[in-house]
Amino acid sequence: MxxxxxxxxxxxxxxSKGLGKATARQFAREGAKVAICAxxxxxxxxxxxxxxxxxTEVLAIRADLTKPEDVERVIETTxxxxxxxxxxxxxxxxxxxxxxxxxxxxxxxxxxxxxxxxAVRLIKLALPYLRKSFxxxxxxITSSSTKQPVQNLILSNSIRLSVIGLTKSLSRELGLDxxxxxxxxxGWTYTERVEELIAARTxxxxxxxxxxxxxxxxxxxxxxxxxxxEFANVAVFLCSPAASFxxxxxxxxxxGLCQSVL
Numbered sequence: 001m002x003x004x005x006x007x008x009x010x011x012x013x014x015x016s017k018g019l020g021k022a023t024a025r026q027f028a029r030e031g032a033k034v035a036i037c038a039x040x041x042x043x044x045x046x047x048x049x050x051x052x053x054x055x056t057e058v059l060a061i062r063a064d065l066t067k068p069e070d071v072e073r074v075i076e077t078t079x080x081x082x083x084x085x086x087x088x089x090x091x092x093x094x095x096x097x098x099x100x101x102x103x104x105x106x107x108x109x110x111x112x113x114x115x116x117x118x119a120v121r122l123i124k125l126a127l128p129y130l131r132k133s134f135x136x137x138x139x140x141i142t143s144s145s146t147k148q149p150v151q152n153l154i155l156s157n158s159i160r161l162s163v164i165g166l167t168k169s170l171s172r173e174l175g176l177d178x179x180x181x182x183x184x185x186x187g188w189t190y191t192e193r194v195e196e197l198i199a200a201r202t203x204x205x206x207x208x209x210x211x212x213x214x215x216x217x218x219x220x221x222x223x224x225x226x227x228x229x230e231f232a233n234v235a236v237f238l239c240s241p242a243a244s245f246x247x248x249x250x251x252x253x254x255x256g257l258c259q260s261v262l
Contacts (some may be wrong), residue, residue, distance in 0.1 A: 187254025
C-alpha cells in the first residue's frame with residue numbers, strides 16, 4: 001500500500017529514543033521530511049542514524065517541551081527548514097511512577113506541564129501551518145493506562161486522560177479544516193521507558209527483571225510486549241493520507257491488553 005507520505009513534512013516530538021524515534025524512522029522510510037526534537041544530545045545521534053539508514057534528511061532540534069519558548073522554536077525551525085507542516089505527532093517522556101501518597105504537588109504540576117500543556121502549545125502553534133496543508137493530521141501519543149489504569153502510575157493514569165479529552169474535542173473542532181486528530185494508546189512496548197518501570201518494580205517488589213518481564217507478558221493476550229516498530233507502523237498509517245477518513249479515534253496498540261468492550 002502506498003501511504004502517500006513522500007515529501008510530507010512531519011514533526012515528531014520526544015523522538016531521540018523509544019516510540020518517538022521508531023515513528024520518526026518509519027516516516028523517513030516512507031519518504032517524508034522529518035523533524036525530531038528532544039532535550040538531550042541523543043536527538044542529533046538519532047537523526048544521524050535515521051538519515052544514514054533511509055537517505056532522508058532528518059532535522060534534529062534540541063528542546064525542552066515544558067518551556068513555551070522551546071516549543072515555539074521547534075515549530076518555527078521545522079517550518080523554516082522544510083517550508084511548512086503536514087503532520088504533527090505529540091509525544092513526551094513519561095511522568096515519574098508512584099502512588100498518590102508518593103507524589104507531591106510539584107510533581108503533579110510538572111507532569112501536567114509536560115504531558116498536557118506541551119501538547120496544547122504544540123498544536124496551537126502548529127495549526128496555522130496545518131491549515132495550509134492538503135493532508136493535515138495530528139496524532140497524540142497517550143497510553144493504555146487511559147483505558148485501564150496501571151498500578152503505581154497515578155500521574156500517567158490521570159493526566160494522560162486529559163490529552164484524550166483534548167484529542168477527541170479537537171477531532172470535532174478541526175474537522176471542517178480537514179485536520180484529522182487521533183490518538184494511539186500503546187500498551188507494554190519494550191522501550192527505555194519500560195526498562196525504567198521494570199527497574200522500579202524490581203526495587204519495589206524484590207523480584208528479578210526477568211520475573212517482572214514475565215509478569216507483564218502474562219497480562220498480554222499475545223503473551224509478549226510490543227516492539228517499537230510495531231507501534232510505529234500503526235502511527236505512520238494513522239497519520240497518512242491512506243487513513244483519510246479516520247478521525248477522532250483512540251486506537252489501542254497493546255496486544256489485546258485492555259479488555260473493555262467500549
